[in-house]
Amino acid sequence: MSGAETLQQIVLAQYCDGVPKPSDFRLETAPLPEPKDGQFRVAHVWCSVDPGTRSRLSGGDSYAAALPLGKPIDGFSVGVVDASSNPDWPVGTKVFCAGGWKTHSIQSGKGFIGKVMDVPGVPLSAWIGVLGVPGLTAWFGMKDVARFKEGDAVLVTSAAGPVGATAGQLAKGWGASKVVGVAGSDEKCRWLVSEAGFDAAINYKTASDLSGAIAAEFPKGVDVLFDNVGNAMVDTVLPLMALNGRICISGQVADYNLKPEETPGIVHTKPFITHRVNMQGLVVFDFARGFPEALGSMAKMIASGALKIQEDRFEGIAEIPEAFCGLFRGENSGRRVVKVGAE
Amino acid sequence: MSGAETLQQIVLAQYCDGVPKPSDFRLETAPLPEPKDGQFRVAHVWCSVDPGTRSRLSGGDSYAAALPLGKPIDGFSVGVVDASSNPDWPVGTKVFCAGGWKTHSIQSGKGFIGKVMDVPGVPLSAWIGVLGVPGLTAWFGMKDVARFKEGDAVLVTSAAGPVGATAGQLAKGWGASKVVGVAGSDEKCRWLVSEAGFDAAINYKTASDLSGAIAAEFPKGVDVLFDNVGNAMVDTVLPLMALNGRICISGQVADYNLKPEETPGIVHTKPFITHRVNMQGLVVFDFARGFPEALGSMAKMIASGALKIQEDRFEGIAEIPEAFCGLFRGENSGRRVVKVGAE
Secondary structure: OOHHHEEEEEEEOOOOOOOOOHHHEEEEEEEOOOOOOOOEEEEEEEEEOOHHHHHHOOOOOOOOOOOOOOOEOOOOEEEEEEEEOOOOOOOOOEEEEOOOOEOEEEEOOOOOEEEOOOOOOOOHHHHHOOOOHHHHHHHHHHHHHOOOOOOOEEEEEOOOOHHHHHHHHHHHHOOOOEEEEEEOOHHHHHHHHHOOOOOEEEEOOOOOOHHHHHHHHOOOOEEEEEEOOOHHHHHHHHHHEEEEEEEEEOOOOOOOOOOHHHOOOEOOOHHHHHOOOEEEEOOHHHHHHHHHHHHHHHHHHHHHOOOOOOEEEEEOHHHHHHHHHHHHHOOOOOEEEEEOOOO | OOHHHEEEEEEEOOOOOOOOOHHHEEEEEEEOOOOOOOOEEEEEEEEEOOHHHHHHOOOOOOOOOOOOOOOEOOOOEEEEEEEEOOOOOOOOOEEEEOOOOEOEEEEOOOOOEEEOOOOOOOOHHHHHOOOOHHHHHHHHHHHHHOOOOOOOEEEEEOOOOHHHHHHHHHHHHOOOOEEEEEEOOHHHHHHHHHOOOOOEEEEOOOOOOHHHHHHHHOOOOEEEEEEOOOHHHHHHHHHHEEEEEEEEEOOOOOOOOOOHHHOOOEOOOHHHHHOOOEEEEOOHHHHHHHHHHHHHHHHHHHHHOOOOOOEEEEEOHHHHHHHHHHHHHOOOOOEEEEEOOOO
16 A cells, blocks of 8 residues: 555554653554545644643543553644545645544544634644644633733743743733743743743753742742643742732643652642632633634734744654653653644 | 729740640730720620631741730630720620630721621621631632532531531522531531531541542532642542532641641642632632621521521630630531620
8 A cells, every 4th residue: 555545543552651652652554544424534744742642541541531552542633634525624625633643534523623724924733733722722721711810920831832832922912010931941941031032931950949939030929820730830839829829720741640649749728728829720622612713813923923833843653652752751842743744 | 903804815825836735825814905096895705716726826927927925816706895985886886806815805997897787596606606707708618719509519528617517508508409518526417417407428537438438429529629628638529529610728627737748738630620620718808898798698597597506615715725726626516616704
């Protein structure tokens, strides 16, 4: 079979134990599926790797439904319709969708799928990055969960990641009094300040006293903590929260690989009472009705240069496991996307 | 000096280390203060002891401002104006106020003070119980922080305490689909079900598997956790929360005596994302504008028998330290009030 006639996909070879490794996954080929009535086929151009996927790779339904062995891994893709039995989605339509770690997916137009808006200056890959789940998580997490308001002093963690970088830039654009990022290298910190317009950035790996470094940046306390790290980070920042502060739990990348008995606990809970701190997480699909407005706004911001994006590109579907596993080593600067087909 | 001419008060003799003990306190007498212009004097009839006071007795400003050694302890009182230079508060007015652990206090009409409403069938002591901070905490915690809505399945901890018992009864009266209490003795559990109208009660001291016992009562998950215990309880219930569940941190009686390094941590934080759980505490004074409405409603409920109150009465100001310290041994059933003067 030629490449054009087969589908390639990454499947779960064995359940992950702790930090995922490439050998937990396997590349498989299958016959290219044909769309039935009402369906259409998307030839993926880019696939994304997301830290949140980790929570479904341990076997057992702890929180999210576990993926079974041998099944392709879920993930987000952007591509072009290359076969269609659905007049609303003709051949040539550019779409983003929950296509999985595959070269092609069959879609019906339901669930998480949308048409790529034609905004000059916005790369196609952005539609699984800032214009995909990461950007939407940043938008609705900051606006609806953290209930951002003008003048808030905002701390963003994993700030150089696609969610954090977007969250911080949105807050800044919406009138934050200060936006500070926490990231894992001097290079990431420099990018945050010089490119993404953060007021300051703290390298947590070299800070001798992370709590003290954050406190120094927030003499009046943190109004919004937008956290992508997990319990240890939340526990560090809680005593520094301002009155009526809000914590948005956007992600927990440091905790995804840990068993409950290994997971750090949040101890400093008194500010929930004394400072009326509010904490909540989000699943971005709850906000689906607002996606078109958010995507349209962010696409324009990217095109105008008001929202900087940073991508970490890989080439070829076989690279997906390595790209994914590297997320947990903090290697990535920006959104990790893997090219799996021609644009 | 005769008793009528002196003020008696309980002062902090030494900072509490761990569980408070009566010798941390001292009874003192002082000359009876006279009200200046605009002031008036309240002869306290009842004083209350509140677990939350513990957080201010360790010295050092950790969260709440620490009380200095030798100073009288803050607390709530209900009594009668017995001297006045303020025409709005004439002699004979019955008031509740933040009077402290004293036989008398000087007030100006500002801060936490109000006139006792004349509702037949409501004992004066109720105005520092269900009609004081505990009841108001239950009311606003359930209504505004937990955002209770009809049909919610509600779990209340320290349910036989004055806050918990009120919170559960209010939820039941407002249309909860189920109200379950967690308490520390079979006698308390019996009172909750047979008197206070809870649907079920769990004795956490004898339950071999508290999490399993709660799960069995909530097959569809807990919509509202109204917690008065602290981190360990929150951590136990978090995995049992329903989608869009809300946790009101009303009190942390199990944690007040612990140093941060001894305090249990909240580990099971994934439901904040997967189940969009929201968690917040409260300081009831934020809701002061709503006090008259809440107090009026609850007074009528008490008078009609719709809201049961349970009091644990002590006699004489010298008993306050013992009454307070016993709170941390889980001895009390209902609100602990100490009679310090004639009605």
